[in-house]
Every structure is written in structure tokens, then in C-alpha cells.
Amino acid sequence: MSTMSSIVSPPPLLLTADSQLLYWDRGGQPFLRELCALLPAAAPRAAYVGAANGDRPEFYSIFTGAMARAGVTDVAHVTAKFDRGERAFLASADVILLAGGDPVRGWQAMSAAGMTGVIGARRRAGALLIGVSAGAMQCGIALPDCDEKPFGWLPLVIDAHNEADGWRRLQRTARGRPMLGLPTGAGVLVHRDGAQEPLRREPWRG
Numbered sequence: 001m002s003t004m005s006s007i008v009s010p011p012p013l014l015l016t017a018d019s020q021l022l023y024w025d026r027g028g029q030p031f032l033r034e035l036c037a038l039l040p041a042a043a044p045r046a047a048y049v050g051a052a053n054g055d056r057p058e059f060y061s062i063f064t065g066a067m068a069r070a071g072v073t074d075v076a077h078v079t080a081k082f083d084r085g086e087r088a089f090l091a092s093a094d095v096i097l098l099a100g101g102d103p104v105r106g107w108q109a110m111s112a113a114g115m116t117g118v119i120g121a122r123r124r125a126g127a128l129l130i131g132v133s134a135g136a137m138q139c140g141i142a143l144p145d146c147d148e149k150p151f152g153w154l155p156l157v158i159d160a161h162n163e164a165d166g167w168r169r170l171q172r173t174a175r176g177r178p179m180l181g182l183p184t185g186a187g188v189l190v191h192r193d194g195a196q197e198p199l200r201r202e203p204w205r206g
Contacts, residue, residue, distance in 0.1 A: 013129050013153060015136040015180075016187035017160040018100065021199060022066035022132070031199075032070035035128060036095065044094035045074045049115065052099050052106025052134040055079040063097055082113035090118050095128045098135025100160075104146045106134055111148070120151065129153075133160045136182060144173045154190065156180045167204055179206040 014035065016022070024031045036044055048063040050056065060077045067075050076089040090096070096119055099106070110116050123129050131139045138150040140158035157177050159170035161184040170179050181204030182188065189197040196203075 012123065012126075012192055013131070013139060013190040014187065015131050015139060015158065015182060015190065016133070016199075017136070017182035017184050018133055019062050019066070020185045021187045022062065022130075023069065024200070030066075030069045032066055036070045036072055039094050039128060040126070041094045043074060044072050045076075045089065045092055046072045046095035046097070047076055047078045047090045047093035048097050048099065049078050049090075049110065049119070049135075050099045050101075051080050051109035051113075051115070052103060052138075053101030054105075059099060059101075063099075067095070078115070080109040080113055082115055087114075087118065090115065091122070093122055093127055095130065096122055097130040097132060098138055100133030100135060103134035103137040103143045103150075104148075107138055107143060107146070107148060107150050116151070123153070136160050136187075140180070141177065142173055144169055154180070158182070163204065167206070170204075171206065174206070179204075181205070 022032060046067050048060050050060055053059050064075050078086045078090050137143060137158045139153045140150060140156045141152045142157045143150055156179060157170060157174040158180045160182040162169055163183050167181045170181050183201045186201035187199045188203055189199055
């Protein structure tokens, strides 16, 4: 398993099944603080994209609390209306969190607003991307009951916290393609070289 010291520059992708890892302490300090310390910006900006949950403010507050523990206070809620100010903030964000909720609704809302291209550009520029639940699913190559292709940053079909059903939805969506199931409370850190580091629990693979 990789160690935090082996990460070069900001890690490109953090996938989590839910919000638990956002508040996880490892080695006596917040895990997100370790990740954000690798960002080149002295005062990182963090954007929360809440399209998948309908931009509900209570979920944004979970994000702001986690970022505060990581020492990041310049934060913004990027909503589906995606006005000029939100676009400018997202285009300069050092951390972008794709929220949980409905993965298909979220993907369609981001696409309609013109967000997906901005998010992709920030990832290519080295921003830390965090996908939580539905957001993690959007980082793969397919979404359940949807013909639209999400970001495809990993050549996997991804699902989250559905271990109770034996990952049947994931298998149905994958149709034989490689799969990654994120158990409740756990996640995967994808390093710049593509290595996948399980966090808290081993993911399900197929």
C-alpha cells in the first residue's frame, strides 16, 4: 500500500463512499489536511459542486466544516445556476468536491450548466478532485440507467455504499466492464501514477 509521503504534488483523485472520510483523522491529524498541504497554493480555494443533491445547503455545511478542519477557509458553493461568480470561482479552485446524491441528475445538471468542461480543465491543471458517493460514480465510465458518459477519469464503473445488495446495481451497470465498489465509510485515493490506495476498508472489485 502506498503511503502519504509517496504522493507527488496534489493527488489527482479521492473517491469516497460518503462523507465520513472528509472528517477522518490519520496519524493524529485530519486526512484532508495532509492532502491539502500538498497543494501548491498557499491559501487554497475549495469549491463544492452540489448538483447531485439539488444544491441542498445542509450538505454544503458538511463540506465547509471538513475544509475548516483541513485549514481551508476560502470556499464556495457552486450551484446548478452557475452564475458568473460561481464560474470564476470554480475556474480557479484548487479543491473541487463533487457531491453525493443522484449521480444521473447531478451529471445532467452539471452538463446543462456548462460545468463539466471547467471541472475537467481544473483537474488537468492539478486541482485535487474529491468524488463523494454519486460524485465518485461520476468519475468513472458509466452511470446506472443512463446512456450519457460521465467524466471517465478512471477506466472503471464505480458505485458506493451498496454492499448490502451485493453490488448488484454496479454489476448491472458495468455489463462486464471493470468495477470498483466503495464500501460505507471507505474510499480510494488514486495517486498521480494511477496506483489506488484503499482507505479504511478494501473496495470491492470485479
